[in-house]
Amino acid sequence: MAVGSLVIHNISETPPFPLDDEKAGRVNEDLRLHYRYLDLRRPGMFHALKLRSKAAKATRDYFDEEGFLEIETPCLFKSTPEGAREFLVPSRLNAGKFYALAQSPQQYKQMLMVAGVERYYQIARCFRDEDLRADRQPEFTQIDIEASFIEREDMYALVEGMLARIWKEVLDVEIRTPFPRLAYREAMDRYGVDKPDTRFGLELVDLSGLFKASAFKVFAGTVSSGGVVKALNAKGLADATQGEMRDLENAAKSLGAKGLAFIRVTPEGEWKSPILKFFSEEERAELKRILGIEPGDLVFFAATEWERACTILGRVRLDSAKLLEKRGRLSIPQGQYNFLWVIEFPLMLFEEEQGRFVAAHHPFTAPVPEDVPLLDTDPKAVRGQHYDCVLNGWEIAGGSIRIHQPDLQKRVFEEILQIPADVVEERFGYMLRAFKYGAPPHGGIAFGFDRLVSLLAGKPMIRDVIAFPKTQKGQDLMSDAPGSVTPRQLRDVHIELAGVEDM
RNA sequence: GGGGUAGUAGCUCAGUUGGUUAGAGCGCCUGCCUGUCACGCAGGAGGCCGCGGGUUCAAGUCCCGUCUAUCCCGCCA
DSSP states (O other), rough: OOOOOOOOOOOEEEEEEEEEEEEHHTTHHHHHHHHHHHTTTTTTHHHHHHHHHHHHHHHHHHHHHHHHHOOOOOOOOOOOSSSOOOOOOOOOOSSTOOEOOOOOOHHHHHHHHHHHHEEEEEEEEEEOSSSSSTOOOOOOOOOOOOOOEEOHHHHHHHHHHHHHHHHHHHOOOOSSSSOOOEHHHHHHHHHSSSSOOSSOOOOOEEHHHTTTSSSOHHHHHHTTTTTTEEEETTTTTTTTTTHHHHHHHHHHHTOOOOOOOEEEEEEEEEEEOGGGGGHHHHHOOOOHHTOOTTTTTTEEEEESSHHHHHHHHHHHHHHHHHHHHHHHHHOTTTTTTEEEEEEOOOOOEETTTTEEEEEOOTTTOOOOGGGHHHHHOOOOBBBBBBEEEEEETEEEEEEEEBBBOOHHHHIIIIIIIIHHHHHHHHHHHHHHHHHHHOOOOOEEEEEEEHHHHHHHHSSSSSGGGSSSSOOOTBBBTTTTTTTOOHHHHHHHHTTOOSSOOOO
16 A cells, blocks of 8 residues: 555544543543543444444334334423423413423324324434433433224234344344233232343242241231232342342332341251241241242242332342342343233322322323223223333333223323313313314334343443433533523523522 | 442552552653554653541541532332
């Protein structure tokens, strides 16, 4: 090779941190976010952007071939009474009025169904003004899907096809369809969460029957007052350190446990436990049989209301798995993708604080037809036509068949959810009207695209698959957003700041 | 709103029971060498120890407050 001429287009200053993947991966993230344009030069970050682009293209190709239309819906929407806290946008042209940034295109896409679109999808930006987490951003992206004349089975097949297509094109991995299905009740019973990671066992076991009449009052009393006794055998974790046990107990307590009872089985097979003295010989034998207890095991108990007991042990199960992985006694292979559907969710949950029912998914979810009569008599027992798609312990999508009958929707708003009629009219009047014009039965689902890509990329944080993510306080460190505005701008939008310093 | 972790050189970190001029690796600068490629050699610059108080003869180190980032709980129909 011979150089004919050399042009220096620009001279670079020394970058503030190394740009090779190995070193930069350990650099403070706030520094990387300040210089995001440099961070994105790293091969690993560029790879993630490319992967994201490929996933989006595979999605579009798939839905295009399936006859779906990609339709954009407004980001500037109106505030809705239930659901996530919204970002408010003051209206200059309408003094004192506000838009809300759409939490999702939910209501628009249902209107598209009424409009006869029949097959809609969109890779949509959504906004929620809630506190952030490693897997949450204030603005995030959904693959949003809705179709008319569709039932749950159609939706499962459609979505499985989409995921198979994405996995094939992005990773060249064949995933097995159809996905297994798990009822919400069973997911909670066996795994203690509604988004189980089924790549490993350590399943929860119900011992309520065994301890119903036990001499151990704590367990027997819980069962007789309607609670449950559940246990989890963390196989091979008997050598958990004091610190690890304390962490597990604290995790359990944070979920409402009073403590975390356990039995530690020494390598010699001796059972050690503060509660062992309360168990009869028969109970010990049954425990050993049911839980398959062997030397080296560590068994945890939770005795309280069903849901809480499940949740507590569900958390202990995940934490135990991590500890076992650390010891090399449990291995979760990279590249294993356990997709599954969680179905048969309750339609309503009773919200103690508000003293009323709230929608488990959202108020547009249709009840299972045969459960409709229960709406009046026993709302808690009504199952919704709701489905979640779960991958390796992550809820990657959720959706439902919707209510399309105006009278039923009105009933759910006013009678079940106890939203005042005038509020219903103000917020949802247009929907109820729309449904009166021959709304087709319809349903849909929405995927968290950022999470999906992070799982494809094998990255633990969605910030790593978003070009310009925000910090936990919702700031963009590169551009320094949000920032202050001039008094003139505030006047334009009819806003006065109260009690805010440093303007 | 609550709890945990972290903050020392451009970056990653060390810094003992509080004790003299705060160190290392990488990077940077200068020179030398060079078919090099995690080059090598010699030399050098670079520090409000996050910020503000306090204790003390003496604080990077102890105490209080605060800021920032992050993880979690609440929250996320």
